[in-house]
Amino acid sequence: MSNEAPRSAAKKQLPEHFKAYTGVWVYIELERGQVHSVSWELLGEGRKLADQLKVPLAAVVLGPPDGSARAAVADSFCYGADRAYLMESALLADYRNEPYTRAMTDLVNTHKPEVLLLGATTLGRDLAGSVATTLKTGLTADCTELAIDAERSLAATRPTFGGSLLCTIMTLNVRPQMATIRPRVMAMPQRVDAPVGEVVEVPFDMAEDTIITKVIDFIADSSRDKVQLAYADIVVAGGLGLGNADNLRHVRELARVLGGEWGCSRPLVQKGWAPADRQIGQTGKTIRPKLYIAAGISGAIQHRVGVEGADLILAINTDKAAPILDFAHYALIADAAVALPALTTAFARRLGPAVRLAG
Amino acid sequence: MIEKFDAIVVGAGPSGNAAAYTLAKGGLSVLQIERGEYPGSKNVQGAILYADMLERIIPEFRDEAPLERHIIEQRLWMLDEHSHMGTHFRSDVFNEAKPNRYTIVRAQFDRWFSRKVKEAGATVVCETTVTGLLRDPAGRVYGLTTDREGGEVHADVVILADGVNSLIAERAGLRPKVRPEHVALAVKEMHFLPREVIDQRFGLKENEGVVIEMAGTITAGMAGTGFLYTNGESISVGVGCLVSDFKENGTSPYVLLDRMKRHPSIAPLIADSEVKEYAAHLIPEGGYDAIPAIHGDGWMIVGDSGQFVNAMHREGSNLAMTTGRVAAETVLELRSTGKHMTAHNLSVYRKKLEASFVMKDLKKYRRLPSTLHDNKQFFTDYPRLLARAAETWFRVDGVEKKQKEREMVGSFFKSRGLRGLISDAFKVARAWR
Amino acid sequence: MHIVVCIKQVPDSAQIRVHPVTNTIMRQGVPTIINPYDLFSLEAALAIRDEHGGTVTVLSMGPPMAADSLRRALSIGADRAVLLTDRFFAGSDTLATSYALATAITKIASDQPVDMVFCGKQTIDGDTAQVGPGIARRLGFHQLTYVESVETIDRARRTVIVRRRAEGGVQVLRSELPCMVTMLEGSAVVRRGSMADALRAARADVTTWSAKDAGIEDISQCGLRGSPTVVRKVFAPQPRKEKAVLIEASAHDPVHMAEATIDTLFAALPGLNAELHAAAAR
Ligand SMILES: Cc1cc2nc3c(=O)[nH]c(=O)nc-3n(C[C@H](O)[C@H](O)[C@H](O)COP(=O)(O)OP(=O)(O)OC[C@H]3O[C@@H](n4cnc5c(N)ncnc54)[C@H](O)[C@@H]3O)c2cc1C
Ligand SMILES: Cc1cc2nc3c(=O)[nH]c(=O)nc-3n(C[C@H](O)[C@H](O)[C@H](O)COP(=O)(O)OP(=O)(O)OC[C@H]3O[C@@H](n4cnc5c(N)ncnc54)[C@H](O)[C@@H]3O)c2cc1C
Numbered sequence A: 001m002s003n004e005a006p007r008s009a010a011k012k013q014l015p016e017h018f019k020a021y022t023g024v025w026v027y028i029e030l031e032r033g034q035v036h037s038v039s040w041e042l043l044g045e046g047r048k049l050a051d052q053l054k055v056p057l058a059a060v061v062l063g064p065p066d067g068s069a070r071a072a073v074a075d076s077f078c079y080g081a082d083r084a085y086l087m088e089s090a091l092l093a094d095y096r097n098e099p100y101t102r103a104m105t106d107l108v109n110t111h112k113p114e115v116l117l118l119g120a121t122t123l124g125r126d127l128a129g130s131v132a133t134t135l136k137t138g139l140t141a142d143c144t145e146l147a148i149d150a151e152r153s154l155a156a157t158r159p160t161f162g163g164s165l166l167c168t169i170m171t172l173n174v175r176p177q178m179a180t181i182r183p184r185v186m187a188m189p190q191r192v193d194a195p196v197g198e199v200v201e202v203p204f205d206m207a208e209d210t211i212i213t214k215v216i217d218f219i220a221d222s223s224r225d226k227v228q229l230a231y232a233d234i235v236v237a238g239g240l241g242l243g244n245a246d247n248l249r250h251v252r253e254l255a256r257v258l259g260g261e262w263g264c265s266r267p268l269v270q271k272g273w274a275p276a277d278r279q280i281g282q283t284g285k286t287i288r289p290k291l292y293i294a295a296g297i298s299g300a301i302q303h304r305v306g307v308e309g310a311d312l313i314l315a316i317n318t319d320k321a322a323p324i325l326d327f328a329h330y331a332l333i334a335d336a337a338v339a340l341p342a343l344t345t346a347f348a349r350r351l352g353p354a355v356r357l358a359g
Numbered sequence B: 001m002i003e004k005f006d007a008i009v010v011g012a013g014p015s016g017n018a019a020a021y022t023l024a025k026g027g028l029s030v031l032q033i034e035r036g037e038y039p040g041s042k043n044v045q046g047a048i049l050y051a052d053m054l055e056r057i058i059p060e061f062r063d064e065a066p067l068e069r070h071i072i073e074q075r076l077w078m079l080d081e082h083s084h085m086g087t088h089f090r091s092d093v094f095n096e097a098k099p100n101r102y103t104i105v106r107a108q109f110d111r112w113f114s115r116k117v118k119e120a121g122a123t124v125v126c127e128t129t130v131t132g133l134l135r136d137p138a139g140r141v142y143g144l145t146t147d148r149e150g151g152e153v154h155a156d157v158v159i160l161a162d163g164v165n166s167l168i169a170e171r172a173g174l175r176p177k178v179r180p181e182h183v184a185l186a187v188k189e190m191h192f193l194p195r196e197v198i199d200q201r202f203g204l205k206e207n208e209g210v211v212i213e214m215a216g217t218i219t220a221g222m223a224g225t226g227f228l229y230t231n232g233e234s235i236s237v238g239v240g241c242l243v244s245d246f247k248e249n250g251t252s253p254y255v256l257l258d259r260m261k262r263h264p265s266i267a268p269l270i271a272d273s274e275v276k277e278y279a280a281h282l283i284p285e286g287g288y289d290a291i292p293a294i295h296g297d298g299w300m301i302v303g304d305s306g307q308f309v310n311a312m313h314r315e316g317s318n319l320a321m322t323t324g325r326v327a328a329e330t331v332l333e334l335r336s337t338g339k340h341m342t343a344h345n346l347s348v349y350r351k352k353l354e355a356s357f358v359m360k361d362l363k364k365y366r367r368l369p370s371t372l373h374d375n376k377q378f379f380t381d382y383p384r385l386l387a388r389a390a391e392t393w394f395r396v397d398g399v400e401k402k403q404k405e406r407e408m409v410g411s412f413f414k415s416r417g418l419r420g421l422i423s424d425a426f427k428v429a430r431a432w433r
Numbered sequence C: 001m002h003i004v005v006c007i008k009q010v011p012d013s014a015q016i017r018v019h020p021v022t023n024t025i026m027r028q029g030v031p032t033i034i035n036p037y038d039l040f041s042l043e044a045a046l047a048i049r050d051e052h053g054g055t056v057t058v059l060s061m062g063p064p065m066a067a068d069s070l071r072r073a074l075s076i077g078a079d080r081a082v083l084l085t086d087r088f089f090a091g092s093d094t095l096a097t098s099y100a101l102a103t104a105i106t107k108i109a110s111d112q113p114v115d116m117v118f119c120g121k122q123t124i125d126g127d128t129a130q131v132g133p134g135i136a137r138r139l140g141f142h143q144l145t146y147v148e149s150v151e152t153i154d155r156a157r158r159t160v161i162v163r164r165r166a167e168g169g170v171q172v173l174r175s176e177l178p179c180m181v182t183m184l185e186g187s188a189v190v191r192r193g194s195m196a197d198a199l200r201a202a203r204a205d206v207t208t209w210s211a212k213d214a215g216i217e218d219i220s221q222c223g224l225r226g227s228p229t230v231v232r233k234v235f236a237p238q239p240r241k242e243k244a245v246l247i248e249a250s251a252h253d254p255v256h257m258a259e260a261t262i263d264t265l266f267a268a269l270p271g272l273n274a275e276l277h278a279a280a281a282r
């Protein structure tokens, strides 16, 4: 992708042995008993693609034999899958690249899907890269839009150059066509109670002692004091417009009252006002909160790409012409050092006695 | 171990590059230190390049250097709030085989020049700031310190090409602090537009380019000028005024630029463009009288650091390159005759400059900076008077032409008075002489 | 320890412009930088070298100009630099890129075995995060992506323990050398080389390899031909038509300002009010 040379010359000439590949697959990301919501979003999107291609939609579930994988299979049908491929094995208890890559490539080689979709999560991207390289097929990362073109090929659209452009990428002559899709971009499908459909159970024949990498511990985020920015529903962030490091306290306090997380723009990290794991943006965290409050942040493209997924963006800025007003939904033209504490007090009052102000 | 070089050049702008290139070509071991991430990274601006001075250093530069457009048209505008008037010289003669002036984008040009410096054999170190000069008890400069760990380096001679703010020279006590009335603060933006749009708006083809120099009420009564250059796919617009005036006036340069961009004569030229780079930079405008000592035991000063700018003609980079080259040639001559880099021996540098266009031109305009500074009517009354005169003259409204002439002359007298007008003319003539 | 760090030279996305008519990237005047994520990996590699001894080789595939980025990596402290440059590489997608880089790493390893390969989490132009895993797979190295920190390396046993970011938590993984690691952003502060490093970098030769030099025999796996993906179209995102709605409030009355803002937010996000209350009750 380093070169956006026009490849319009490339025509679809699918080799004979790939013509047998059919069906849309969605990988159901099951980790520690939980299915990542992006998987359901993808089933919703996969349904549309499968209907258009007039092929079945299948869910792929890999996991341990403790019932969680079967539960995920059952849920898959409720979210629209026609069929499920299931591999249950104690070796698949925790995500590890080696066994998962092996499981997935075996499934693909045996059952030959034409489209394989995964969530663009840390797990999905780790797995997709290995699978695509093993299968020597094309993989389009971090997509935000999927479609089927007139020749029945998958057209995957994704941002590039830090969000300045979008590009549509196809894998014409190899199968399956793979893509990872950003969480929270596709709509969550309606859950409809459905009976368990066709389940294709496939045995997994790896031995633990052939797998080199071992999970020796898992530290769940809830049990550690680690920044939860990327997953927070409410994020309050500050930029250079705060004027000094001390004013960051207003950002933290508002975030606390709202039960959210706080973050900042890059210069604050560079100045040492805030630790690096608080940085939001292209070279920091990508956030997708319901509410994002950006105080004293100009809204440079590198910051913008990290926050665009927010449902609602409120900018607090003294400058009506700041670029953040181009993508924020609401703007309060005010001094952040005044507006933030005022908001904190007002929210605290409205939320009642459960929320106490610091100090 | 502390390394020693024949020469160290501080800064990788046009003056430093000219010096380092010439020295390295001459076979010396040269270290060049630049604080930016790469040469030109601190110089995000479009500018005019005068071919002749570069040709003397790198004759084949036209085949390699990233040049934007060669200039075939020069406009000089006098602006008031609503209008512009002025001259407009465009000539196909400027479409010559070896054009004399080009627009360049400094970030790219400096990078190219720096590549030539490296090819010539100099060691170029970036992202490194020189923090001070090392002087022995007798005051002789024998090296410098940088902000990197183990940052000391030694040399027979240090050439300071570190630009208008030369803090190093100031800190080392080699020159006084630059005075606010000797520097202009210029702000500049790059307005990006597709090449075809620029060609169309200015009536250009291929690599032809236009320069517009502006004076008048855009500087809000302060001594200064505005400019607009066409680059390949962008237009540089900027305005600059003396720092001392900004101080007195309380206006910010950004406000000026903003107003200038909204001027009815300028707005359509940059309409629908995407502004990407915003740069503020100082220009030394003190002229001849502000030039500090430019050499001493083991050191020399070149380029903006030595106030080598001809503000009247907007020449800076050419003087920078020339002073850089002459300084280097002086070092090479001393080396080849086995002489040391003493203040006495290095004085040849100053003599050579005195004999060249550099000092001669600067001397010619030595009174101009103070004349303009002390006579703000050039930036307030005259532009308005001229515009009103032209407006009166061109408006066809049944008023007889004689009457119009009387009104025009009258307005000048009313505003400046006979003595004022005469003395203004005299002042300008004297400063120009 | 011999560590190879893959770095990519990318256009500084802060300065990227899109041609309004042709929708192509206007590179003119756009400075290039080392992909910022790669610097975190470089720092991790240097820290391991400092602790265990050895060599850090930086590797890049790109136009001749990419040598500047490699030289910059040397000035930060890397020991050796290799640039893969050949017209056959033009138009490579991630599959073709990982092929070329993996082959070059094999060649590098023939002089001195490679214990670890570090890649950036992702690039800021391609943003795929696929090249690292691709390299790992092709070399048969254990793959450790999104690593927050490399905890211990036992050189005798050839084991390595890392903390890896996963959804909902951190995995502590034990794996073996040789492995391919991508570091998470913010995992470390990138160091500044000494004056000696800077001088060494300025004088260093960047080894430049063509496809052939790198031992690539099958050109059909490189560049456009070796890339299964095809870029169909490139276009600018639809700008949001409406600008932010300004919240009407007196700038001099913070209380009124805050109340007006909260009313606006509650009206715009139905459910926010209830959710906040629910969260507050917890
Ligand atoms: C390769 C690269 C990667 C980058 N990655 C990131 C990244 O991940 N995240 C990131 O954030 N940046 C990133 N940047 C930097 C980015 O380009 C901007 O420089 C940065 O986002 C600007 O931060 P800011 O908005 O806090 O500061 P500024 O741009 O200085 O903006 C400050 C804002 O505060 C407003 N303001 C001033 N005073 C007040 C006041 N009293 N009350 C309210 N408002 C006020 C101003 O009007 C202005 O809009 C990156 C840059 C590059 C080159
Ligand atoms: C807006 C504007 C428009 C102009 N237009 C024109 C024009 O059209 N034509 C023209 O001929 N001239 C023009 N000039 C003037 C011209 O830019 C300067 O005269 C010229 O750049 C001077 O070159 P220099 O090498 O002396 O200094 P600079 O170009 O300023 O270079 C100095 C270098 O030294 C580095 N440096 C500084 N301090 C240190 C340190 N301590 N350690 C290490 N490195 C250091 C800096 O980073 C910089 O790269 C313009 C100037 C401005 C501001």
Ligand SMILES: Nc1ncnc2c1ncn2[C@@H]1O[C@H](COP(=O)(O)O)[C@@H](O)[C@H]1O
Pocket (backbone or CB within 6 Å): A002, C006, C007, C008, C009, C035, C037, C038, C059, C060, C061, C062, C094, C097, C101, C118, C119, C120, C121, C122, C123, C126, C127, C128, C129, C130, C131, C132
């Ligand atoms: N052309 C290249 N040269 C060297 N390393 C690269 C190149 N392309 C990608 N990489 C490495 O692979 C990582 C992920 O890139 P990407 O898959 O493009 O997001 C980068 O951070 C680099 O470490």
